Amino acid sequence: MRYYYSAGTFYSSGSYGGYNAVSSFHRAKYYLQQLANDVRNTAVASFIALVGILSAWLAPPLVGGEMAITKLIGELFEVIFGAAFTQATIGYWLEACENALSAFVIIDNGEYVPSMTIVGGGASKGFYDTTE
Amino acid sequence: MLLWEYKSKLMVVYVILPLMVVSSALPTIIHPYYHDNTQSLRRIPTLGYAAMVGLMSSDSKSESHYVHEAVKEVFEKYNEYYGNYYGPSYNWPIGISCATDGAATLGIFKDFLKYTDRVHIAAHGRYSTRGPQITLHDGPLNTQAIDKWNKIDGKCLLVFFSVCHSLGKGDGDIYYPLVDKIKYKSNVRIVIGYSGEVDVIGATFLQYTFGGNTSLG
Numbered sequence: 457m458r459y460y461y462s463a464g465t466f467y468s469s470g471s472y473g474g475y476n477a478v479s480s481f482h483r484a485k486y487y488l489q490q491l492a493n494d495v496r497n498t499a500v501a502s503f504i505a506l507v508g509i510l511s512a513w514l515a516p517p518l519v520g521g522e523m524a525i526t527k528l529i530g531e532l533f534e535v536i537f538g539a540a541f542t543q544a545t546i547g548y549w550l551e552a553c554e555n556a557l558s559a560f561v562i563i564d565n566g567e568y569v570p571s572m573t574i575v576g577g578g579a580s581k582g583f584y585d586t587t588e
Numbered sequence: 589m590l591l592w593e594y595k596s597k598l599m600v601v602y603v604i605l606p607l608m609v610v611s612s613a614l615p616t617i618i619h620p621y622y623h624d625n626t627q628s629l630r631r632i633p634t635l636g637y638a639a640m641v642g643l644m645s646s647d648s649k650s651e652s653h654y655v656h657e658a659v660k661e662v663f664e665k666y667n668e669y670y671g672n673y674y675g676p677s678y679n680w681p682i683g684i685s686c687a688t689d690g691a692a693t694l695g696i697f698k699d700f701l702k703y704t705d706r707v708h709i710a711a712h713g714r715y716s717t718r719g720p721q722i723t724l725h726d727g728p729l730n731t732q733a734i735d736k737w738n739k740i741d742g743k744c745l746l747v748f749f750s751v752c753h754s755l756g757k758g759d760g761d762i763y764y765p766l767v768d769k770i771k772y773k774s775n776v777r778i779v780i781g782y783s784g785e786v787d788v789i790g791a792t793f794l795q796y797t798f799g800g801n802t803s804l805g
């Protein structure tokens with residue numbers, strides 16, 4: 457016996473698509489991995505740039521003048537503070553994500569446990585049918 | 589002529605009354621077939637009309653409570669977007685039952701296993717020589733505590749522990765007895781948790797992703 461439920465029944469199979477608890481688990485891992493990658497690839501660069509620009513803007517007034525040395529200090533601020541901020545914030549979030557990913561465990565015997573949320577097709581008002 | 593004179597009464601006696609009798613008996617006649625069909629459907633719960641989650645957090649002042657709040661928010665958002673239809677449909681809101689602080693006891697956990705479809709626990713946990721010890725308000729949830737339970741014929745199919753060491757001491761080590769006992773003493777089929785310590789930020793992210801992008805189960 458195969459079971460076909462519409463999207464509104466929280467469970468579906470075959471052409472209706474859908475998730476169960478196990479696929480939810482793997483999707484959650486996948487999304488978190490993607491999040492970590494996105495943070496690593498884009499946020500780090502933009503954060504360095506943002507903090508760097510801010511530091512470079514603040515540094516000359518702090519040390520005074522528009523001399524070459526102040527520009528150099530500004531650039532140093534850009535590199536050091538940018539990297540430090542990135543390490544302190546983004547790095548922490550990355551570590552947290554990776555820690556959760558490595559510790560995440562599912563124990564099941566392959567049983568199908570349907571999702572609670574609707575899947576695919578939005579909030580269609582459901583029906584269900586069974587076929588052999 | 590006589591038949592024509594009494595045609596109305598004859599119609600009532602020979603047509604309408606038999607039809608009424610057959611109609612009233614129809615549910616009894618088709619019940620066995622209908623019953624068999626629903627029995628087979630019940631093999632896989634649809635969660636349609638009575639979907640309920642039980643969320644526990646044993647310490648609302650600790651960091652682990654963030655995870656609890658995240659899960660709660662996921663279901664609140666779900667209900668906000670999808671669960672606003674109370675008509676003859678399966679898109680009813682998912683019921684959320686919360687037990688925090690003093691209410692997060694072993695007894696409530698058992699009640700949740702019985703009456704809700706999914707249980708999520710956000711709490712502290714540690715690993716001892718006797719396996720994982722999940723801190724609830726009135727004592728640890730561990731294999732020894734579960735051994736004392738009677739069989740719970742409940743609705744819950746999935747338990748999610750947002751708890752450090754809930755499924756092992758870490759580094760790839762997984763502790764099965766706790767899960768085996770929960771599955772043996774209840775109808776739970778899947779248990780999700782962490783082996784070793786888990787960072788609360790990561791656990792919150794993961795829980796949010798698990799519930800938000802897919803489902804709690």
